[in-house]
Structures are given as structure tokens and as C-alpha cells.
Amino acid sequence: MKFGIVVFPGSNCDHDVYHVAKHVLGHEAAFLWHKDTSFAGIDCVVLPGGFAHGDYLRAGAIARFSPIMKAVEAFAARGGLVFGICNGFQVLSEAGLLPGALMCNAGLKYVCRDVFLRVERQDTPFTARIKQGTVLKLPVGHGEGCYYAPEEILKELEEKRQVVFRYCDAGGQVTADSNPNGSLRGIAGVCNARGNVLGLMPHPDRCAEEVLGNAQGRRLFDSIVYAWELARRQRI
Template identity: 60%
Template sequence: MKFGVIVFPGSNCDQDVYHALGNVLGQPVDYLWHGDTSVSGYDCLVLPGGFSYGDYLRAGAIARFAPIMPAVIEFARAGGLVLGICNGFQILLEAGLLPGAMRVNDCLQFRCQWTYLRVENSKTPFTNRFREGQVIRIPIAHGEGNYYADAATLAELEANRQIVFRYCNEYGEVTPAANPNGSVGNIAGIINREGNVLGMMPHPERCAESILGGTDGRELFASIIDWWQGRERLGA
């Protein structure tokens, strides 16, 4: 399985993702520059965290117009796997590949800390190694992670099981105290209706090795690989 990690001016987690995929999980992986116009030959694209284009206007707003994005959108609409992490999630929202919007954290502070997440949907290419309701521990680092969607959009997300992760406490309880940024419904990650595009604010690449304090993030990347290998065995 071949991964492409898209690098925008201001990306700062691209090397972490590359290391997790290439060195920890042993997968072929390349960097793709924001100025590229093709993503041909890749099985999964990752938009990493950082501050693309300095987060001018708002996070992800300028990156959405990068030369590579039409190819990313076409890839996603054709069923290709796309993972947006933190700033990558913000870019996917701005590009219309995921519904909703991102606001400044309600505390008006940048939050860099470990968080607990409850897995709401384990039947996705990104979460098949987890159990539904499982509590995992993945760190965050963002100033604009306050996910928002209107009532109609939230109802659709719930009905279609598109909410993949929610912030919770260590016991799996979804409470206001467990919400680090004010995100509506404690939402930490969502998937598109087709199930091939995931956006999440927490950073799985920062907990892919025990030396980093946890390995729950590794299981997310391994889920992608398992899903792909299963698909290949079936000749899909």
C-alpha cells in the first residue's frame, strides 16, 4: 500500500506522519508538494497537521486553493482514502470534502495535551482495529479545533454514523469537562458519507510508538493497511 503525505507551506507534522507510516509500519510513503497537480499511484493521501500558509484568513482557507487540491478532491470522490489530521481536517472542511466548520477553541487558548477519545464507529477503513465504544488516548495540539455544524447537519452525521470519535473521559463518558475545545457534541473526528475521507483533530502520528507515551495512533494507521490488504485479497 502506498501513502502520499501532502506538504503545504507551514506543515509541521509531515515528517512525523512519514516516520509513522514508513519507519514504524514499514509502508511505502512519499512526500507530495502542495504545488503538485497529480496524486496518481497512491492508495491513501494524508493531509498532516501544522499551519498551512500561516493559517491566514482562517485555518485551511488558503490551502484549500493549493494546486494539488483539485487532484485530492477528484481522488476522494473516486473513492480513494484520505486522512486529514488537525490542520488537514481543517483543509478538508474548507474544501467541502467534509461537512461543518472549525472555530477557535472556546477557551481562546492553544491546547496541547493528551485526550481520551471514544470510538463511535469501528466499521470504517480507519478504525477497524478498534472496538465500538473503546476508549483510546491520543494527543491534540490546536487553537482552532472547535468543530461546528448546524442542527440539520448534526442529525445527518448521527443518522449516517459519520461521527467517528468523541472526546470523553478515561471511563468513556462524554462530558463537557472532557471537551478541550468546545466542539459541538464533543466531536473529535468525522467521516464523509461514503466512508473514505476521515478528518480528526487529534494526532495519531504522535502516539504510534511506546517511546512517545502510547501506541493507539499506530492502530489507526494499521487499520488503514488492514482494510486495504483485505480489499486487495478480494480483488476489489
């Protein structure tokens, strides 16, 4: 399997994702420069964390117009797997590939710590190896992670089961205290209706191996590989 990692000026987790894909998972990985207008042979595109284009105006607002984004949109429209982590999630929401918006944290401060997440569904390529209801511990590091969508969109998200991750406490309860940024309904990660595009504020790329003291993030990447292999076998 080959991961393609988009590099915007200001991306700073591109190498973390590359390391996980190539050295932890043992799969192929390639960087995709934001000025490229096409890519080929990629099975999963990752938009990494960072501060693309300085986060000027709004996080992701300028990055969504980088030339590579047209190719990412076409890839997603063909059913390709697209995974936006942190700043990558902000870019995908600005691009309209995911619903809602990510706003300034309710507490106004940049939040950098471990949080607990409840996995809301297993039937996505990004959670295929994680049982629904599982509580994961992943780190967040963001200033604009407060998920917002108008009430009617939130309702639609719930109906279509597009909320894939919610902030929760260690026991899996979604509470105000366990919500690091004021996100509506504790939303930490959403997918599109088709389920092939995911945005997630916490960083699985920063905790994918034991040497870092936490390997729980690897479960998302293992899921992606598992889902991709399953799809490939079905094609053959």
C-alpha cells in the same frame, strides 16, 4: 501500501506521518508537494498537521485552493482513502470534503495535551481494527478545533453515523469537562457519507510507537493498512 503525505507551506507534521508510515509500519511513503497537480500509485493520502499557508484568514482556507487539492478531491471521489489530521481536518472541511467547520477553541487558548476519545464505529477503514466503544488516549495541539455544524447537519451526521470519534473521559463518557475545545456534541473526528475521507483533530501520528510513551495512535494506521489489504484481496 503507499501513503502520500501532502506538504503545504507551513505543514509541520508531514515528517511525523512519513516516519510512522515508513519506519513504524514499514510501508512506502512519499511527500506530495502542494503545487503538484497530480499523483499516482498512492493508496492513502494524508493531510498532516501544521499551519498551512500560515492559517491566514481561517485555518485551511487558503490551503484548500492549493493545486494538489483538485487531485485530492478526484482521488476521494474515486473512493481513495483521505485522512486529514488536525490542520489537515481543517483543510478538508474548508474544501467541503467534510461537513462542518473548525472554529476558535471555546476557551480561546491553544490546547496541547492528551485527551480521551471514544471510537463511535468500527466499520470505517480508519477504525477497522478498533472495536466500537474503545477509549483511546491521543494528544491534541490546536487553537481552532471547536467543531461546529448547523443543527440540521449535526442531525444528518448522527443519522448517517459520520461521527467517528468523540472526546470523552477515561471511562468513555462524553462530558463537558472532557471536551478540550467546546466542539458540538464532543465531536473530534468525522467522515464523509461514503466513509473514505476522515478528519480528526487529535494526533495519532504523535503517539504511534512505544518509545514515545504511547502507541495507541498506531491503531488507526494499522486499521488503514488492514482495510486496504482487505480491499485489495477482494479485488483479486
